Amino acid sequence: MIRIKNLFFLALLFSSFTSRAQQAQLPTPWSEEAKNAQLPLAEYPRPQMERQEWLCLNGKWDYIGGNNVPSALNPSVPISFDHAKESILVPYCPESYLSGIQRKQEINMWYNKKFELPSHWKNKDIILNFGAVDHDATIFVNGKKAGTHAGGYDSFSLNITEFLKTGSNTIVVAAHDNNDGRYPSGKNGPRGDYTFSSGIWQTVWIEPVSKNHIKQIRLLPQVVEKQLKVQVNSTAKAKVTAVVSIDGKEVSKTVFNSGTDVNIPIENPELWSPDSPFLYDLKLSIHDKNGTIIDEVKSYFGMRDIKLGNINAVVRPLLNGQFVMQLGLLDQGYWPDGILTAPTEEALKYDIEITKKAGYNLIRKHMKTEPQRFYYWADKMGLLVWQDMPCLWYPDEDTTIYRKAFREEFKAIIDDHYNSPSIIAWVPFNENWGAFDVKNITNWTKQYDPSRLVNGNSGFNNNPSYQKAYGDPGNGDFVDTHIYVGPTGASEPDQKRAASLGEFGGVGLFVRGHMWPVENNAYAYEPTIDALTDRYIFLMDNVEQLVRYKGLSVAIYTQTTDVEHEINGLLTYDRKIQKMVLDRIKTANQAVIRAGHDLN
Known part of the structure; x- marks a missing residue:
């Protein structure tokens, strides 16, 4: 009889063999650079609180994962990495090609990293920072539990000084993620359409500080x-x-x-x-x-303010006292090689650069957060951001647990990104997905951050079939509907709220050789780049009419890139093909934005 211990060893050996044979299903221009990097995403990860001294811990970590390994949910001791193990490239999630693992729904993920502190950090406190780990993380340093964190989209830090020793040190991260949609997950869940992602998915780093040091800053222009x-x-x-x-x-x-x-x-x-x-x-x-x-x-x-005001007796959002028509893209931030994580810094910037180049002034960051460097580039290049809260999917199950988790993580996300001038609006809920207490949460958001606008339930006219629609909360700063293809039927402002077309468009184009290997779809289709461009310009002409004569203040087109089965992006999923003629759509976009300026 083969012992359980030996079965465990054989399973690990087999998974190690299969992971070596993997191939990128749809490589991006940055896939191989990221795959071969000794230190991927090595830029300082927190630009609004940057220290000169730091050590990036991205790169190769030992890895053990899967349904059949010891539970990684709040363990009291770390597992041993002395026997067979795989190697994972942090910070790419184990479901991704770039991680080197490329397996779905590991559930239990164990990471192991050895490091040495620079000698001149002696007598300093050492802070261990994580950009994001999905979902429950337990951290061990040299075999002792250093701390825990729950939440997939917010950052956390631990002072690990008391656990360190001279010479080599070891960090073990136990990450557990059921991916069952009960905690905030957005599209990263059972009803979210796309490949799940788990575990470490943003940069890990350490930095030396004095015993008394800066923990948080809050900036309000x-x-x-x-x-x-x-x-x-x-x-x-x-x-x-x-x-x-x-x-x-x-x-x-x-x-x-x-x-x-x-x-x-x-x-x-x-x-x-x-x-x-x-x-x-x-x-x-x-x-x-x-x-x-x-x-x-x-x-x-950045010195800017955003608020509602009246322009010719119409409620509109005012940026620095002027109505600026907000015209943007629904931006989901998925990658065929890294899933939730952009392969490189250049790739992270690229989607922002192409959005600006195409003449938009806004993105709606849909159902996920990004590393803080994404918002840095939005701040630096000048792009307004609507930030969604990733939804949970089953708000009526164990409400004292899951609703509480939603509220806590939403607050943590606001705290993480409070200082970015590009973020001008928070979106707690989308299309009634996992919606609960919408009116109260919208009010709370407005009270917690009165410096920004709040769209309580974007696209309240839509609703998943498995739950009762919450509908229009009646408060917040926007009346917001989603119309596919649209824009006919878009919201009109009321006496207290501006009108937003939170999603529309979604017209697709098949581009052979640049599509995810699943059945592809869109809300409508055009056969060629020129035809799709013509269709887009026609939609924008209609949006301009709504801006001038129906009080529309925001229009968000779906979407920046294709995402897995969805082929309705401005770019293909691999970012290699522009699916519309950028100069032509820029001209159309700028005409819509100028229509807003004309109304001031």
């Missing part, structure tokens, strides 16, 4: 008051120095106490907008009693 409201939270009270500069030239300097709000004057503020995405540099440092700097981070901010 106040354009009318010509000031930046700043809060710096540190592990203990300290004096903070904030220096605002432009191209290295100091424009403002303020000293204040950590843990308190301070208003930093910004004289003659240069405003941030999609046409002029001006960013100020910000340096924040805390000091000991002798005035010595003990921690310092670099940041940036």
